[in-house]
Amino acid sequence: MADSELTTDASVDARSESNADAPDAVMELEGVTKRYGSETAVRDLSVSVRDGELLTLLGPSGCGKTTTLRMLAGLERPSEGTITLADDEVAGPSTYVKAEERGVGIVFQDFALFPHLSVRENVAFGLTDHDADQTEERVDELLDLVDMPGMGDRSPDQLSGGQQQRVALARSLAPEPDILLLDEPFSNLDVRLRVEMREEVRRILKEAGVTAVSVTHDQEEALSISDRVAVLEDGRLEQIGDPESVFEHPESRFVASFLGQAGFLSARVGETTVDTCIGSYDRTLLKGLSDGYTGAMVDVLVRPDDLRAVPANEANANGAIVRRQYTGPSFIYHVELDNGDVVRCLHNHAEDMDVGEPVTVDLVSDHSLAWYPAKG
Numbered sequence: 001m002a003d004s005e006l007t008t009d010a011s012v013d014a015r016s017e018s019n020a021d022a023p024d025a026v027m028e029l030e031g032v033t034k035r036y037g038s039e040t041a042v043r044d045l046s047v048s049v050r051d052g053e054l055l056t057l058l059g060p061s062g063c064g065k066t067t068t069l070r071m072l073a074g075l076e077r078p079s080e081g082t083i084t085l086a087d088d089e090v091a092g093p094s095t096y097v098k099a100e101e102r103g104v105g106i107v108f109q110d111f112a113l114f115p116h117l118s119v120r121e122n123v124a125f126g127l128t129d130h131d132a133d134q135t136e137e138r139v140d141e142l143l144d145l146v147d148m149p150g151m152g153d154r155s156p157d158q159l160s161g162g163q164q165q166r167v168a169l170a171r172s173l174a175p176e177p178d179i180l181l182l183d184e185p186f187s188n189l190d191v192r193l194r195v196e197m198r199e200e201v202r203r204i205l206k207e208a209g210v211t212a213v214s215v216t217h218d219q220e221e222a223l224s225i226s227d228r229v230a231v232l233e234d235g236r237l238e239q240i241g242d243p244e245s246v247f248e249h250p251e252s253r254f255v256a257s258f259l260g261q262a263g264f265l266s267a268r269v270g271e272t273t274v275d276t277c278i279g280s281y282d283r284t285l286l287k288g289l290s291d292g293y294t295g296a297m298v299d300v301l302v303r304p305d306d307l308r309a310v311p312a313n314e315a316n317a318n319g320a321i322v323r324r325q326y327t328g329p330s331f332i333y334h335v336e337l338d339n340g341d342v343v344r345c346l347h348n349h350a351e352d353m354d355v356g357e358p359v360t361v362d363l364v365s366d367h368s369l370a371w372y373p374a375k376g
């Protein structure tokens with residue numbers, strides 16, 4: 001893909017980060033590949049997880065997230081590459097440490113509480129080297145941490161979905177794992193609870209001080225809970241960085257499109273300007289553009305909040321509304337511009353326009369924009 005040749009300053013920074021030997025890495029994957037027969041689920045993946053961070057693997061269904069988590073847990077063996085945990089190799093060409101010997105905790109998608117055990121017994125389950133008093137004390141500590149004091153005698157079927165998730169977290173944290181893995185932890189909760197539990201889970205992990213790797217296909221969830229996000233596509237690492245940097249400086253069209261609703265404006269780079277079908281702008285509009293691009297065609301990333309559409313008469317319009325998405329608080333209007341580019345514009349719910357209406361689209365954002373060399 002031509003995109004890989006793009007090296008803006010931002011992309012150089014983020015790429016070198018992923019290869020850096022972070023001194024405080026707790027877990028490290030190096031060149032990890034997993035094949036199932038002729039199918040490759042994970043390709044040459046190198047990532048290091050830093051002490052105390054919450055790292056989220058983000059990508060569409062089938063991109064290899066669960067497979068990666070299972071390899072970290074010791075439930076699956078890499079076909080190639082090595083996994084290091086606290087400086088010890090736990091998987092490699094000649095090593096394989098079993099799941100129960102890795103000090104890794106897992107929170108499963110369905111929480112997997114033992115239905116016949118009380119909350120207290122569920123939380124105590126992994127505390128095999130504690131005596132009765134120590135167990136009691138540790139369980140109380142964890143019930144406080146997950147904000148369920150005094151609920152130890154309930155059975156799982158007396159709990160709401162959010163409470164079940166709290167118990168599942170408490171149970172996984174009880175033996176003080178070096179690293180906690182969470183597979184799509186919010187997928188079994190309804191939408192409203194999901195948003196509330198995102199904040200709670202982050203708070204609990206941070207208070208426990210545990211290093212965690214979660215996986216999700218939900219970009220909003222990844223951006224809102226994580227210290228860093230690793231975007232995967234088709235088993236490959238596309239980009240890793242803090243949420244702001246992957247959202248604001250996506251290094252590829254895939255990352256740009258996967259994080260938020262992306263549109264692209266075709267533009268011609270002039271000596272001092274960038275010329276698009278909605279106007280000419282100063283070259284500094286494009287992030288990290290080098291001199292070599294003068295005369296080139298590029299695609300400029302525009303998200304709905306970067307643009308506004310204003311009703312116009314046919315003569316002044318630069319496009320027309322082709323689709324109208326109502327979300328409650330806002331409208332997202334899809335506008336086909338005169339040159340055929342389709343972009344999306346974010347409007348307040350009171351700004352009601354019709355499909356077919358001629359509009360003038362304007363750039364309203366005041367920050368520089370990411371761009372990609374035009375295809376073919």
Ligand code: ADP
Pocket residue numbers: 036039040041059060061062063064065066067068
């Ligand atoms: P994700 O969690 O991102 O949805 P997975 O890691 O589950 O993706 O799967 C990645 C790819 O590997 C998919 O194409 C899937 O079909 C394949 N895969 C996963 N597990 C197996 C398996 N046990 N046998 C064969 N193929 C598998």
Ligand code: MG
Pocket residue numbers: 065066067
């Ligand atoms: Mg999965």
